[in-house]
Amino acid sequence: MKSQFPFPTVIRLTYYLRALEFLLTQNKSETSSDELAKLTNLSPEQVRKDLAYFGSFGKRGKGYPLPKLYEKIKELIGINKEWRLCLIGLGNLGKAIVRFKGFPERKLRFYAIFENDPKKIGGEFQGIRIFDVNKLPEVARELSLDIAVFTIPDDQVDKVYELVRKTNIRGILNFTSAPLHSEKDLFVKNVSIAQELEIITFYLSK
């Protein structure tokens, strides 16, 4: 175990997670760096190095025990416990995300939706209550929210960000095209659909 891992290792851990889930459906009980490498399109050395940053999970000459490695990686990624999410901005994208099937099996659960539209506030969507976004500090404390998903118009990002900073929320998944930056005690992941397409058009233009 070496323990200071490169930043890209975290992303690859999520690939291993999916590969392991696939192998589990095949009722395998063992895997190898070679097999994981093929499934993830990485090199076997890379797989071994990544896993070794967090411990010695394998047996030399044998490979990695499957369910054990799977549990370990879930634990590393932190999806062995429940996370309490909220959605901010119930537009088209917000609705799509709340309905997204992949979350419950990952123990990611929405406990609140925030809106500034008086017609929506007080109602609910998919069984989740819709609160006034200005009540965010109180509601976040009451419901012990961990992570906020931003699906709001770009021009509201700064205001909502300041509201979130008043809470114990420590993670933001930001779908606006106004990028935010992580700070101590507040980790931000930006996802910009427009940006992803620009990366495609860049490569196609050559």
Place this chain on the structure above:
Amino acid sequence: MKSQFPFPTVIRLTYYLRALEFLLTQNKSETSSDELAKLTNLSPEQVRKDLAYFGSFGKRGKGYPLPKLYEKIKELIGINKEWRLCLIGLGNLGKAIVRFKGFPERKLRFYAIFENDPKKIGGEFQGIRIFDVNKLPEVARELSLDIAVFTIPDDQVDKVYELVRKTNIRGILNFTSAPLHSEKDLFVKNVSIAQELEIITFYLSK
């Protein structure tokens, strides 16, 4: 001009694009690596190096001419011309993406939607015709589609991928959690919402 640029430079170009758009709304006519660095949270050296990979756009002692640099970066990213998109899978996420406001101003336009639900096929959504996904090869040729956006269930990815390979489509934006890999003549960008959240939970778990 040095021209073999690092991979992360492409991502940063999209940040510069947004920073330049912001500066243009301020009616500025000049900017500097320092100003761009502040707006993008990067270092001024990084900004200069990135821009220099593609040419000498600045004047020493002066800075970069704003509208000119903006046009140049749009050209580099390839959004100076129109791109013809299609959406595959008209679920919640698909609907959100088709309705997304940011695309028209980027000359990204949807020309077709593909579905396998007979109730949807033949109709239209937001003025865009809905075709049978099995007709993809013919329709893609007819409409000269460039880029496909995958918003389908994971278990249909392989099938749809094979259909896309029979066309002139050269870019895929894949929103499923089954990652695809780029090939020669087919550039793939994967966006997995579940993965983004896993990266957040990883960092919050420590």
Place this chain on the structure above:
DNA sequence: CTTTGTGAACTTCTTCACAGCT
């Protein structure tokens, strides 16, 4: 005197090659 553009130094990440267990 300011700000760009860029080799050189440095840092981070990946691949190699093999020692170490089973």
Place this chain on the structure above:
DNA sequence: AGCTGTGAAGAAGTTCACAAAG
């Protein structure tokens, strides 16, 4: 013998420091 785990080598990317140009 077979596959993991890991220092060492190599590759990729960033920061430094300064020369060049307005």
